[in-house]
Amino acid sequence: MSLDIVILAAGQGTRMRSSLPKVLHPIAGKPMLAHVIDAARALQPNSIQVVIGHGAKQVTQQLAADDVTFVMQTEQLGTGHAVAQAIPNLNADTLLVLYGDVPLIHPSTLSRLLQGVTENTMGLLTVNLSDPAGYGRIVRDNQQQVTAIVEHKDATPEQLTICEGNTGILAASRQHMVQWLGRLSNHNAQAEYYLTDIIAMAVADGVAIHTETATEPMEVQGANDRQQLASLERFYQFQQANVLMAQGVTLLDPARLDIRGTVKVGRDITIDINVILEGNVEIEDNVSIGANCVIKNSILRSGAIIKANCHIEGSEVGPEADCGPFARLRPGTKLEKNAHVGNFVELKNTHLGVAAKVGHLTYLGDSEIGARTNIGAGTITCNYDGANKHRTVMGEDVFIGSNSSIVAPITLGDAATTGAGSTITQDVPAHTLAIGRSKQRNIANWARPQKKS
Structure with a gap:
């Protein structure tokens, strides 16, 4: 199974209160995005596509490499829109989506996730949290099958009690991803194209959702401030x-x-x-x-x-x-x-x-x-x-x-x-x-x- 990896790194990171793009803030002396690129490299993909926007010049200057392609997102219209910018560059069977501000993701976790991805199954990485505030909630049916992801701001009081959160990290066949991204709508509280909406589309299309749960919540923790x-x-x-x-x-x-x-x-x-x-x-x-x-x-x-x-x-x-x-x-x-x-x-x-x-x-x-x-x-x-x-x-x-x-x-x-x-x-x-x-x-x-x- 061939693999392309898309890393979303276009956000401004306003809560950092810094002129430095969020993904360039360091963990252990190395930009967060560099940690994610290293994890991606360990999977030996066909390509690594990094979607950039705010501070694009600084990001490319610091992290340019022969095996990294930078894709510009001129307008930040949501995670689904960001992934769509990279689609023309992708040719592999499977697409894995990572995030430039989630620096501690481990290659072994991603390998487990990818093992469950087939032509008719997509992979979703979740995390169980005692306080999932801010996370999209994983909605399951009576058979514990995933039916949707609801963003925190759009969740009902009942859905807010769910402790299984969405990490945003997912993988699916390129063919399905192209179809689903083209059907995204921005009719939500943020008027953005949510990548998470493809989960409901997958369920509707009869594509099973294979989930893996991060063993350590900090592995999938993003840094917003x-x-x-x-x-x-x-x-x-x-x-x-x-x-x-x-x-x-x-x-x-x-x-x-x-x-x-x-x-x-x-x-x-x-x-x-x-x-x-x-x-x-x-x-x-x-x-x-x-x-x-x-x-x-x-x-x-x-x-x-x-x-x-x-x-x-x-x-x-x-x-x-x-x-x-x-x-x-x-x-x-x-x-x-x-x-x-x-x-x-x-x-x-x-x-x-x-x-x-x-x-x-x-x-x-x-x-x-x-x-x-x-x-x-x-x-x-x-x-x-x-x-x-x-x-x-x-x-x-x-x-x-x-x-x-x-x-x-x-x-x-x-x-x-x-x-x-x-x-x-x-x-x-x-x-x-x-x-x-x-x-x-x-x-x-x-x-x-x-x-x-």
Whole structure:
């Protein structure tokens, strides 16, 4: 059975009170619509059609992809009208309708729904709610067969007591969908063409309604305002935290972890509170991550220790290496085994060798640091001349005195040493002490400058 998927994403989202289109508001750092597109991709359809309207330019700029076709809905006349805009692009046997503001829908749920769709059976995803306010109600007959969906605003007092709600997600043959969409009317409270009206048409045409019920209501929850968006975010993060704990990760407080990407983990990992994991993160066995750390697109090798308040991006922390507290590793940085980066140290595009140490208050940019080299406090590599970046190379067992300025491009040989407070502008041979200081003068009876009144 071939499949086309239509995702409705044309709404303005006025209750968000934002200039950003509703479907671009993020869950776990990714637009809601991107989550839905990912779920659609997992079903391997013939095509993914995204119906856009408000903020169309922003949506297409952010989410353009080879396997996504954008369809413009110039007037927002209801969900039925929106689906109709995509019909000319569809050729598959079956059509599945999803929503760009329902980001947590799971491919396995959609697969179950599609299994019940045939030429004479359509699929409808429902949800049981203790408070279904705002949802269209699923109306069934005495044999529990679906006969219609009634929108909340059009429901009678008796129908409002029904707790089975319509998620809006449905699937049917393309042939039937074309016929039903052409027969829709806008004679209702909102003067819109409701996609849900096709249910009654299907019943009238003798097409059976196969229903699947979402096992978790949050999976089919839409986000119409900031409160609902926040609820979806917390639920998503709760799910991600449970996955990590099932894989052998200790979370000191599962409610205070944010995952905004994909995380691959080993065993016996400990993560303290308020940690953010972004992009693609790999954490091997026996890693410890302290509080308030941000780890983005990075690898933490076995036994690495990340102390509190570190920011690590595009970097690799080697086995048994440690960082922080308050260390920053910028893209292109790699720490080898047992390397040490202390507090208020920033590394950018730097390779720190085995057991090398950068204790505190230091900046190393575009640098190659050899094994067991020790960098004193207050050291900086002057890697930028105002136009171009230059590289600093230090051999093994180098010792850099405190408050040294190493002006690149420059090479320091094995076991070279710089005196504290030096500005080093020339290569230093191996086993050599380099001192670059101006002569000190003491000026007696010198008057300090005074503040002007």
